[in-house]
Amino acid sequence: METYIMSLDQGTTSCRCILFNRAGEIVSVAQKEFHQYYPQPGWVEHDPMEIWSTQIGVAQEAMYKVRAGYQNIAAIGITNQRETTVLWDKETGRPVYNAIVWQCRRTAVESDRLKEAGHAQAIREKTGLFIDAYFSATKIRWILDRVPEARELLAQGRLLFGTIDTWLVWNLTGGKVHATDYSNAARTMLFNINTLQWDKDILQWLEIPACILPEVVSSSGRFGVTDSSIFGGEILIGGAAGDQQAALFGQACFAPGTAKNTYGTGCFLLMNTGTTPMYSQNGLLTTIAWGIDGRVEYALEGSVFVAGAAIQWLRDEMKLLEASPDSEAAAESVCDTAGVYIVPAFTGIGAPYWNPYVRGTITGISRGAGRNHLIRAALESLAYQTCDVLSAMEEDSRVSLRALKVDGGACANNFLMQFQADMIGVAVERPPCIETTALGAAYLAGLACGYWKSKEDIIKNISVSQRFEPKMDQAVREQKRRGWRRAVKAALAWAEEEESV
Numbered sequence: 096m097e098t099y100i101m102s103l104d105q106g107t108t109s110c111r112c113i114l115f116n117r118a119g120e121i122v123s124v125a126q127k128e129f130h131q132y133y134p135q136p137g138w139v140e141h142d143p144m145e146i147w148s149t150q151i152g153v154a155q156e157a158m159y160k161v162r163a164g165y166q167n168i169a170a171i172g173i174t175n176q177r178e179t180t181v182l183w184d185k186e187t188g189r190p191v192y193n194a195i196v197w198q199c200r201r202t203a204v205e206s207d208r209l210k211e212a213g214h215a216q217a218i219r220e221k222t223g224l225f226i227d228a229y230f231s232a233t234k235i236r237w238i239l240d241r242v243p244e245a246r247e248l249l250a251q252g253r254l255l256f257g258t259i260d261t262w263l264v265w266n267l268t269g270g271k272v273h274a275t276d277y278s279n280a281a282r283t284m285l286f287n288i289n290t291l292q293w294d295k296d297i298l299q300w301l302e303i304p305a306c307i308l309p310e311v312v313s314s315s316g317r318f319g320v321t322d323s324s325i326f327g328g329e330i331l332i333g334g335a336a337g338d339q340q341a342a343l344f345g346q347a348c349f350a351p352g353t354a355k356n357t358y359g360t361g362c363f364l365l366m367n368t369g370t371t372p373m374y375s376q377n378g379l380l381t382t383i384a385w386g387i388d389g390r391v392e393y394a395l396e397g398s399v400f401v402a403g404a405a406i407q408w409l410r411d412e413m414k415l416l417e418a419s420p421d422s423e424a425a426a427e428s429v430c431d432t433a434g435v436y437i438v439p440a441f442t443g444i445g446a447p448y449w450n451p452y453v454r455g456t457i458t459g460i461s462r463g464a465g466r467n468h469l470i471r472a473a474l475e476s477l478a479y480q481t482c483d484v485l486s487a488m489e490e491d492s493r494v495s496l497r498a499l500k501v502d503g504g505a506c507a508n509n510f511l512m513q514f515q516a517d518m519i520g521v522a523v524e525r526p527p528c529i530e531t532t533a534l535g536a537a538y539l540a541g542l543a544c545g546y547w548k549s550k551e552d553i554i555k556n557i558s559v560s561q562r563f564e565p566k567m568d569q570a571v572r573e574q575k576r577r578g579w580r581r582a583v584k585a586a587l588a589w590a591e592e593e594e595s596v
Contacts, residue, residue: 102444117554125156140193170333170538180234202233223381230284243538269322277386345535358505362402377487378447397484405439436582439441
């Protein structure tokens, strides 16, 4: 009987299911977008029940396409949008509030209070993270403070918290397993990455009860089995990891100093730093890459909040594109941006600046600037933000990358990949399967059940589909990057003015 690994890839804007074979090739795929809620400027929410139903729907669709039954699935791996926060009733399974999405900035004030209380350095040392509304901790506190049902259920011992991986595992197992993996726990701003425990001090500072938190387990192992009512029989849940750590694993960045950049809703550059956490002096995060067989490995991470989301904005709100892939031809139809720079800080700006009050800006507009110049400027902003992160990462690690591995939906854009290579001055390598987030989750699950015997089996599957070599003159590159730095400075100045009013 032919068997596959099922990867459930729960992203910020869509749910995807991919079935992989032993060669790491896609056998079947199904995907569906779900609704985005924006109750106020800077707020972003999802319906957890819609996420669950959409994710199961695409899983069943992917199986149906190849006539696979539960017997054909060796294990399930889960990868997910990180930091997004759900609280629910463990008896009814109903969320007490919409999921507060990682992009949401509503808890910026709560984050500022934590800083004012003098906890910034301790939280940095314990979690590897900067205090920011990006992470789960202040989102939990916000729900506990403002949703009466949450407080009532807490008093009754019925309230549970989870990031999206935990929410999916809990539902997949029929409420039998309440767990998360090391990589997702590390993104809550509640988990001590040195002791590998939920941190009692931080829980006390935020008045978050430990009883609502999930068990933290290996990223590759036996989470549990699916309830037989879902797929007609039990399937092992063998792995889970946050989307960016899963992509690092899927790119086989197993050695310290290896790195990848994922171009998704946001843009995330991660470098494996081995078994010792490396703390950044340049605005990067220290995070757990994964934990396998009792061994935890760490990574440096630069987080860009808005990347592919900027192209979706051009498509959905500005109506400048009918489909996101059309951006490539539009950008190539003009020789430059006519001096236009877009800083797409719709929900604040991440590494290395970390300012939640910045908002998107467009600078350098002249009468000659048109639709295609704006589209090109939006695409170029992805590359510029990556440059900022990579410069910080190379300074922290003292490692100069010889090539940048890329993945994620937007890396299919050849214009963007060539411009990225031109801006960083080193080659960009794109794999045959750009769905490395889903592939990484599959590898983690496959290792747990013996589908792949070792990391060496995984490395054999790795290849490069296309390599983009830098072609731009150094002087031109520096001129463009100076313009970008001016544009960021203008966006930061706007935020400073807003804070002082």
